[in-house]
Amino acid sequence: MEYFLQQLINGVALGSIYGLIAIGYTMVYGIIGMINFAHGDIFMVSTMISLVLLIALFSLGVTAVPIVLLVILLGAVFLTALYGWTVERMAYRPLRGSFRLAPLISAIGMSIVLQNYIQNAQGADKKAFTQLIPGGIEFFKEADFSVWLQYSQIALFTTTIVVLAVFTFIVTKTPLGRAQRACEQDIKMASLLGIDVDKTISLTFVMGASLAAVAGLMHLLYYGSTDFYAGFVVGIKAFTAAVLGGIGSLPGAVLGGITIGLIEVFFAGYVSVDYKDVAAFSILSIVLIFLPTGILGRPEVEKV
Amino acid sequence: MARQETILRVEHLSMKFGGLVAVDDLSFEAKKGDITAIIGPNGAGKTTVFNCITGFYKPTEGRIALVHGDDSILTRIDNVTATGKQWVRTRQGALFLLERLQDFKVSELARVARTFQNIRLFGGMTLLENLLIAQHNKLMRASGYTFGGLLGLGGYGKAERAAIDKARYWLDKTGLLDRADDAAASLPYGAQRRLEIARAMCSDPVLLCLDEPAAGLNAREGEELNELLLSIRKEHDVSILLIEHDMGVVMQISDRIVVLDYGRKIADGSPAAVRSDPKVIAAYLGVEEEETDEVAKELSA
Numbered sequence: 057m058e059y060f061l062q063q064l065i066n067g068v069a070l071g072s073i074y075g076l077i078a079i080g081y082t083m084v085y086g087i088i089g090m091i092n093f094a095h096g097d098i099f100m101v102s103t104m105i106s107l108v109l110l111i112a113l114f115s116l117g118v119t120a121v122p123i124v125l126l127v128i129l130l131g132a133v134f135l136t137a138l139y140g141w142t143v144e145r146m147a148y149r150p151l152r153g154s155f156r157l158a159p160l161i162s163a164i165g166m167s168i169v170l171q172n173y174i175q176n177a178q179g180a181d182k183k184a185f186t187q188l189i190p191g192g193i194e195f196f197k198e199a200d201f202s203v204w205l206q207y208s209q210i211a212l213f214t215t216t217i218v219v220l221a222v223f224t225f226i227v228t229k230t231p232l233g234r235a236q237r238a239c240e241q242d243i244k245m246a247s248l249l250g251i252d253v254d255k256t257i258s259l260t261f262v263m264g265a266s267l268a269a270v271a272g273l274m275h276l277l278y279y280g281s282t283d284f285y286a287g288f289v290v291g292i293k294a295f296t297a298a299v300l301g302g303i304g305s306l307p308g309a310v311l312g313g314i315t316i317g318l319i320e321v322f323f324a325g326y327v328s329v330d331y332k333d334v335a336a337f338s339i340l341s342i343v344l345i346f347l348p349t350g351i352l353g354r355p356e357v358e359k360v
Numbered sequence: 361m362a363r364q365e366t367i368l369r370v371e372h373l374s375m376k377f378g379g380l381v382a383v384d385d386l387s388f389e390a391k392k393g394d395i396t397a398i399i400g401p402n403g404a405g406k407t408t409v410f411n412c413i414t415g416f417y418k419p420t421e422g423r424i425a426l427v428h429g430d431d432s433i434l435t436r437i438d439n440v441t442a443t444g445k446q447w448v449r450t451r452q453g454a455l456f457l458l459e460r461l462q463d464f465k466v467s468e469l470a471r472v473a474r475t476f477q478n479i480r481l482f483g484g485m486t487l488l489e490n491l492l493i494a495q496h497n498k499l500m501r502a503s504g505y506t507f508g509g510l511l512g513l514g515g516y517g518k519a520e521r522a523a524i525d526k527a528r529y530w531l532d533k534t535g536l537l538d539r540a541d542d543a544a545a546s547l548p549y550g551a552q553r554r555l556e557i558a559r560a561m562c563s564d565p566v567l568l569c570l571d572e573p574a575a576g577l578n579a580r581e582g583e584e585l586n587e588l589l590l591s592i593r594k595e596h597d598v599s600i601l602l603i604e605h606d607m608g609v610v611m612q613i614s615d616r617i618v619v620l621d622y623g624r625k626i627a628d629g630s631p632a633a634v635r636s637d638p639k640v641i642a643a644y645l646g647v648e649e650e651e652t653d654e655v656a657k658e659l660s661a
Binding site: 230231232234235237238241242244245246247248249250251252253 | 414415416462463464465466467468473474476480482483484485489492493494496497499500503559563
C-alpha cells in the first residue's frame with residue numbers, strides 16, 4: 057500500500073512534466089496541424105538556460121532560494137520563448153503553404169540543430185544541478201516502507217495546476233485565445249476577419265516554449281541533471297501524451313501526460329525498469345486502437 | 361439627385377489560373393450606399409472577383425481601389441500606384457489598393473467584410489464568439505495584446521462589454537439572440553447564413569461583400585434576407601456588393617447590376633436596363649456570342 061502510494065506520487069510528478077511539454081505540442085498541432093518535433097529540444101534548451109542562470113546567480117552571490125527560483129523562472133521563460141519564436145520564424149513560417157511534410161522535416165532538422173548546438177556550446181557530459189528545494193514530508197514512518205512527498209514534487213504539482221488554469225483562461229476567455237481557436241478551425245476565414253494569422257501562430261509557439269521552460273526548470277529541480285540529449289526521449293513521451301490525451305485538447309495534454317507518467321512509474325516499480333518505455337508506448341498503441349482521437353479528443357468531422 | 365460617391369473602383373482586373381482566364385479585363389465601380397449586384401451564369405467569374413477584392417487571391421493584373429470618406433482622393437490613385445504604396449490617408453479620406461494588401465489587412469485597415477457561398481462559420485465556437493472574433497483587433501488593442509486583459513487592466517473590460525453589446529445587437533437583428541451560447545454548427549442552414557452576415561457586420565465594414573446569401577434559402581427566408589439587407593443599408597453606413605443567382609432578390613434590392621459572362625463584363629446598369637439587355641438574355645439562355653444580335657432582334661420583335 058505504501059509502495060503503491062509512493063509510485064502514485066512519483067508517477068503524477070513525472071506526468072506533470074510530460075503534461076506541461078505536451079501542451080506545447082497540442083497547441084501547435086491545433087493551430088497549424090504540424091507536429092513540432094523540435095519542441096522536446098526547446099525543453100532541453102530551457103534546462104540548460106536554467107542551469108546557466110543558476111550558476112550565474114550563485115557566482116554573483118545570490119543564494120536566497122525563492123529569489124533564485126523566481127529569477128531563473130522568469131529568465132528561462134523569456135529566453136526559451138525567444139528560442140521558440142525564432143525556430144518558428146526561421147524554420148516553419150517560410151514553409152507555410154508548402155506541402156504538408158516540409159515543415160515536419162524542417163522540425164526534425166531544427167531538433168538536430170538545437171541538440172548539436174548545445175552539445176558544442178555546453179559539452180556532451182551530463183550536468184548536475186544543486187538541489188534547490190531539498191527535503192519533503194514523510195508519511196507512514198512506522199511502516200517498513202515510508203512514503204516521501206518531496207517539496208519539489210509539491211512545487212511541481214502546484215505549478216502545473218496554476219499554469220494549466222492560466223492557459224485555459226487565455227485560450228477560452230481572451231481575444232488571443234479566441235483568435236487561436238478561430239485559426240484552428242479555419243485559418244483563411246480568420247485572416248479575412250482581420251486576424252493576423254502569422255502573429256497568432258508566433259504567439260502560440262511562444263506560449264508553448266514558455267511552458268516547456270517551466271517544465272525544464274521543474275525537471276531540473278526534480279531530477280537534478282540534464283544534458284544535450286535530454287529533450288529527445290522526454291519530447292517523444294510528451295508528444296505521446298498529447299496524442300493519448302487527444303491532440304488539440306489542453307486538459308487532454310495534461311491528462312495524457314499524467315497517464316504516461318503513471319504507466320511508466322508503475323511498470324518500473326512493479327514489473328521491470330528496463331521495459332518501462334515499452335510499456336508506455338504499448339499502452340498508447342492499445343488506447344489509440346479503441347479511442348483513435350485520444351481520451352479527450354473530438355472526432356474529426358469531415359468537411360463537406 | 362446628388363452625385364453619388366464612389367466606394368470601390370475596379371480597373372482592368374484579370375485573374376488567370378494557368379491557361380484559364382477566370383476574369384478578363386473587368387472594370388466597374390460601386391457607389392457609396394448602393395447595393396451593387398454582380399450576376400452571371402455559372403462559372404462567369406463572380407466569386408473570383410470577390411476573392412480578388414477580399415485579398416483571397418492576388419489578381420494577375422489590374423487595380424482595385426477602395427475609398428473611405430471623400431472620393432476626391434481617387435484623383436491621387438495613379439500617384440499612389442506609382443509610388444508602390446499600399447494605401448494613403450488624408451484628412452478627407454483614405455484610399456486603399458486592395459490588390460496590394462495582405463488578406464487580414466483588407467479587413468483590418470480597408471474594412472471590407474465578406475460572406476461565403478459555402479458558409480464558413482467557426483462551427484465549434486458559439487454564436488457570440490463568432491461575432492467577437494470579428495472584433496478581434498479592437499479587443500486585442502484594448503487588452504494590451506492579452507497581458508492587460510489577463511490582469512484585468514485598463515479599458516479592456518469596457519471594450520469587451522461594448523463588443524458583447526454589439527454582438528448582441530446583431531444577434532437580435534438576425535433573430536438569433538436566444539441561441540447566443542449554442543455552437544454555430546448547430547444552427548439550421550438559413551440561420552447560419554444570417555449569422556455569417558452578422559459576423560461580417562461586426563467587423564465594422566464600409567463594404568460588405570455577400571456571396572450568394574440567398575442560396576439554399578426558402579421563399580420566406582429569402583424575404584427575410586431582403587429585409588435584413590435593406591435595413592442594413594438604411595441604418596448603417598455600409599455599401600453592399602452582392603453575388604446572387606436568385607433574380608427575385610437581385611431585381612428587388614439592387615441599385616445597380618454588373619453582368620459577367622466568361623469573365624468579361626457584358627452589361628452594367630440599373631436593374632431595369634439590365635433586365636432588358638439582349639446580351640444578358642443571350643448569356644442566360646446560353647446563346648453563342650455571334651448570335652446575340654439575332655436573339656436581340658427576335659426579342660425586340
